[in-house]
Amino acid sequence: MLKLAGNQLLKIPTLSITLLMVIIAAVFLGAYSLTTTEVLSAIINNDNPQTSYLVLNIRLPRILLSAITGAGLAISGAAIQGLFRNPLADQTLIGVTSGAMLFAVLSIVLMGSVLAMFTEAIQQASVAIFAFMGGFGTTYLVYFLSRKNGQTIVMTMLLAGIAISAFAAAIAGFFIYLSDDQQLRDITFWSLGSFGGASWLQFWITGPLVIVAIMVLTRYAKALNAILMGEKEAMYLGIPVEKVKSKIIMLTAFIVGICIAMSGIIGFVGLVIPHFLRLLKGTDYKYLLTSSAILGAIFLVLADTIARTVIAPAELPIGIITAFVGAPFFLWLLVKSQREMFLT
Amino acid sequence: MITAKNVSVIKGGKTILKDISFELHSGMICIAVGKNGAGKTTLLEALTKANTINEGKLLWENINYLEISMQEMALKRAVLSQSVNIAFPIRVSELVEMGTYALAGPMRKKEQAEIIASTLEETGLTTMASRYYNTLSGGEQKRALLARCLVQLKCSRQKGKSQFLFLDEPTSSLDIEQQFKLARLLKKLAKKYQIGIFAILHDINLAAFLADEIILLKAGRIIKKGSPDAVLTPKILEKTLDISVIINPHPVYGCPNITMVPLTDETPDEASLVYQKSNLENEKYL
Numbered sequence: 001m002l003k004l005a006g007n008q009l010l011k012i013p014t015l016s017i018t019l020l021m022v023i024i025a026a027v028f029l030g031a032y033s034l035t036t037t038e039v040l041s042a043i044i045n046n047d048n049p050q051t052s053y054l055v056l057n058i059r060l061p062r063i064l065l066s067a068i069t070g071a072g073l074a075i076s077g078a079a080i081q082g083l084f085r086n087p088l089a090d091q092t093l094i095g096v097t098s099g100a101m102l103f104a105v106l107s108i109v110l111m112g113s114v115l116a117m118f119t120e121a122i123q124q125a126s127v128a129i130f131a132f133m134g135g136f137g138t139t140y141l142v143y144f145l146s147r148k149n150g151q152t153i154v155m156t157m158l159l160a161g162i163a164i165s166a167f168a169a170a171i172a173g174f175f176i177y178l179s180d181d182q183q184l185r186d187i188t189f190w191s192l193g194s195f196g197g198a199s200w201l202q203f204w205i206t207g208p209l210v211i212v213a214i215m216v217l218t219r220y221a222k223a224l225n226a227i228l229m230g231e232k233e234a235m236y237l238g239i240p241v242e243k244v245k246s247k248i249i250m251l252t253a254f255i256v257g258i259c260i261a262m263s264g265i266i267g268f269v270g271l272v273i274p275h276f277l278r279l280l281k282g283t284d285y286k287y288l289l290t291s292s293a294i295l296g297a298i299f300l301v302l303a304d305t306i307a308r309t310v311i312a313p314a315e316l317p318i319g320i321i322t323a324f325v326g327a328p329f330f331l332w333l334l335v336k337s338q339r340e341m342f343l344t
Numbered sequence: 345m346i347t348a349k350n351v352s353v354i355k356g357g358k359t360i361l362k363d364i365s366f367e368l369h370s371g372m373i374c375i376a377v378g379k380n381g382a383g384k385t386t387l388l389e390a391l392t393k394a395n396t397i398n399e400g401k402l403l404w405e406n407i408n409y410l411e412i413s414m415q416e417m418a419l420k421r422a423v424l425s426q427s428v429n430i431a432f433p434i435r436v437s438e439l440v441e442m443g444t445y446a447l448a449g450p451m452r453k454k455e456q457a458e459i460i461a462s463t464l465e466e467t468g469l470t471t472m473a474s475r476y477y478n479t480l481s482g483g484e485q486k487r488a489l490l491a492r493c494l495v496q497l498k499c500s501r502q503k504g505k506s507q508f509l510f511l512d513e514p515t516s517s518l519d520i521e522q523q524f525k526l527a528r529l530l531k532k533l534a535k536k537y538q539i540g541i542f543a544i545l546h547d548i549n550l551a552a553f554l555a556d557e558i559i560l561l562k563a564g565r566i567i568k569k570g571s572p573d574a575v576l577t578p579k580i581l582e583k584t585l586d587i588s589v590i591i592n593p594h595p596v597y598g599c600p601n602i603t604m605v606p607l608t609d610e611t612p613d614e615a616s617l618v619y620q621k622s623n624l625e626n627e628k629y630l
Contacts, residue, residue: 085431238418
C-alpha cells in the first residue's frame with residue numbers, strides 16, 4: 001500500500017492538484033461552514049457582503065499564507081537536511097528559530113509600552129520585523145562563526161547553531177520572566193504559531209518574496225544531490241561547494257525568517273515532510289525539493305483548517321496541530337517503512 | 345598534461361608532501377605506490393584540486409590550477425575516492441546520473457540516458473540500477489562510483505582536450521575477477537580514449553602490469569619514479585616499502601613479477617637462500 005501511495009499519489013502533478021483541492025475545500029470550512037452556493041453567489045453576485053468579506057478577505061489570504069509558509073518551511077527543512085547531511089537537521093539548527101523567538105520576545109516585552117499607543121496592526125508588524133531580523137541575523141552569526149579560510153565547516157556550524165540557540169533561549173527566558181501576564185500570553189501564542197492575523201497586505205508583502213526564494217532554492221537540487229556524497233565528491237562533480245553552501249544557508253534563513261515572522265514558530269513541518277517523502281520516494285533532490293514544498297503547503301493548510309474549526313469559534317495555535325497530528329503519523333510510517341526499506 | 349613543480353603540502357603544521365615534481369601524460373597510466381601515510385592520497389587530492397598546496401605549482405596544460413574553476417575542473421577529470429558515505433539512501437541509477445552534472449555543452453536527455461545505460465552495462469550494474477547504494481556490497485559500491493566517474497568523463501569530453509581519471513585504491517574490496525576487469529578497463533581507457541590515469545595501488549604486481557610509470561613515495565617525498573622495470577627492484581622496494589622481494593619477469597607479459605619473502609627472524613634459512621639465489625639469477629633486477 002505504501003508503494004502504491006509512493007508511486008501514484010506523490011507525483012508532482014498529483015500533489016499540485018491535491019493542493020488546489022485542499023485550498024478550495026478550506027475556503028468552505030471554518031467557524032461558519034459555508035455551502036457551495038453560498039460561496040459562489042456571494043462572490044459572483046455579491047449579494048451577501050458578509051459572506052464575501054469572510055471568504056475573500058479573511059479566509060482566502062489566511063489559507064494562501066499558510067500554504068506559502070508550509071511550502072517554505074518544508075523545502076527549507078529538506079535543503080538543510082541535505083546540506084548538513086543529517087536527518088535530524090531542520091531550521092532550528094541554524095539558529096533562525098531561536099533568533100526569531102528572542103527578537104519577537106524583545107519586541108513584545110521591551111517595545112510593548114512604546115508601541116501600546118499604536119494600533120494592533122503596527123504592533124504585529126513590529127513583532128514580525130523584529131522576528132525576521134533576529135532570525136536572519138542569528139543565522140548569519142552562526143554562519144560567520146563557522147567560516148575559516150574561506151570555507152564553512154559544517155560540523156562547527158552545527159555546534160555553533162546549538163550553542164547560539166541555547167544562548168538566545170536564555171536571554172529570551174530572562175525577558176519572559178520579566179514580562180507581565182498579557183505579554184506572556186502574547187509570547188506563548190506567538191511561539192506556538194498562528195495565522196489568526198493573516199491579511200492580504202501580509203500575503204502580498206511576503207508571498208512573492210517566499211515564492212521567488214523557493215524557486216531559486218529548487219535550482220540547487222543537483223548540488224544538494226552531489227553533497228549527499230560529501231563535499232569533496234561534490235567538488236569532483238564540479239559543484240562550487242562553498243558558494244552553494246552559503247547561498248542555501250542564506251536562502252533558507254530568508255525563507256524561514258519570513259515564515260516565522262508571519263506566523264510564529266511552527267515546528268515539525270520542516271523536519272517531517274521531507275522525511276515522509278524520502279521514506280516513500282527516495283532522496284533525489286530534483287524531486288524532493290519541489291514535492292516537499294507542495295506537500296508542506298497541503299499539510300499546513302489542513303493543519304490551519306483544523307486549528308480554526310476544531311474548537312470554533314475559538315482557535316488553537318497551529319503548532320499544536322502540526323505536532324499532534326504529524327508526529328503519530330510519522331512514527332507509524334517510520335516503523336512500517338523500516339521493514340520495507342533499508343534505513344541508515 | 346599535468347605538471348607538478350616542487351609541490352609541498354602542509355597540514356596542521358606537519359609536512360605531508362615535500363618538493364614533489366613530476367608530469368602526468370594523456371593516455372599514460374601512472375601508479376603511486378607507498379606505505380600508509382606516505383602522502384599518496386594527499387598527492388591525489390592536490391592533483392584533483394580538492395586540496396590546496398602550500399608551495400610549488402600545479403599546471404594543467406600550462407594553466408595554473410588556481411585559475412581553473414571547480415566547474416571547469418569537472419570537465420577535465422573524474423575521481424574515484426577510496427570510500428564514500430552517503431547521507432540518505434539513494435539509488436544506484438541516481439548516483440551514476442550525477443556524472444552528468446558536468447557537461448561540456450548542451451546534451452539531450454536521451455543521449456545522457458544512453459551513456460548512463462551503456463556505462464551501467466560496462467560495469468555490470470544494470471540489474472542493480474534501482475537498488476539503494478547502501479544495500480550494495482563494498483565492491484559493488486566501488487563499481488557504482490566508478491560508473492559515475494566514467495559517465496562524467498564521457499559527458500564532458502571535448503575534442504582536442506585531455507582528460508584524466510584519478511583512482512584512490514580502486515581495487516580495494518573488489519573481487520579478483522572485478523580487479524581484472526578494472527585493470528583491462530583502465531588499459532582500454534588509456535589506449536583507446538587517450539585518458540591519462542593516476543591511481544594509488546597497494547598491489548605492486550598489479551601496478552607493475554598496469555603502469556607506464558610508477559612513483560614510489562615515502563614520508564611525503566618521491567623516492568624514485570620511472571618505468572616499472574626501472575623502479576621495481578629489490579633494493580628500492582626494501583627502502584620504500586620495507587619489504588624483501590624476489591623479482592622475476594612475468595611469464596606472459598614480461599613486466600616485473602614480484603614475490604614477497606618475509607625475511608624475518610622466524611624465516612627458515614632455506615627461504616633466504618632461495619631468495620638470494622633467485623635474485624642472482626635475475627641480475628637485471630638487482
